Amino acid sequence: MNQIFTRKLKDELIEKIKHYFSIEMDQELGNFDAEFILDFFSENIGPHYYNQAIRDMQSHLANYLENLNDRMDELVKPVDD
Numbered sequence: 009m010n011q012i013f014t015r016k017l018k019d020e021l022i023e024k025i026k027h028y029f030s031i032e033m034d035q036e037l038g039n040f041d042a043e044f045i046l047d048f049f050s051e052n053i054g055p056h057y058y059n060q061a062i063r064d065m066q067s068h069l070a071n072y073l074e075n076l077n078d079r080m081d082e083l084v085k086p087v088d089d
Contacts, residue, residue, distance in 0.1 A: 012050055021046055 013021065025042040029035045037045075 012054070018043070018046065 022039055022042040025045055026037045026039075029037045029042070
């Protein structure tokens with residue numbers, strides 16, 4: 009798998025996972041277990057979020073371009089034939 013996170017960011021995310029499990033589930037995780045969970049979610053669930061972000065951006069850009077085209081039409085000057 010390609011490196012998704014910098015080592016620093018991955019370490020921060022691991023700490024967040026450990027904290028979450030400690031507070032919400034009253035379960036202590038080691039670094040290895042937390043990193044395993046992070047890798048699992050990154051590989052198996054991350055692509056769904058990524059694909060949705062792409063679809064959202066496509067929709068946003070389509071709306072933006074439509075608005076831009078409308079505004080450009082407003083700039084067209086009439087031509088007498």
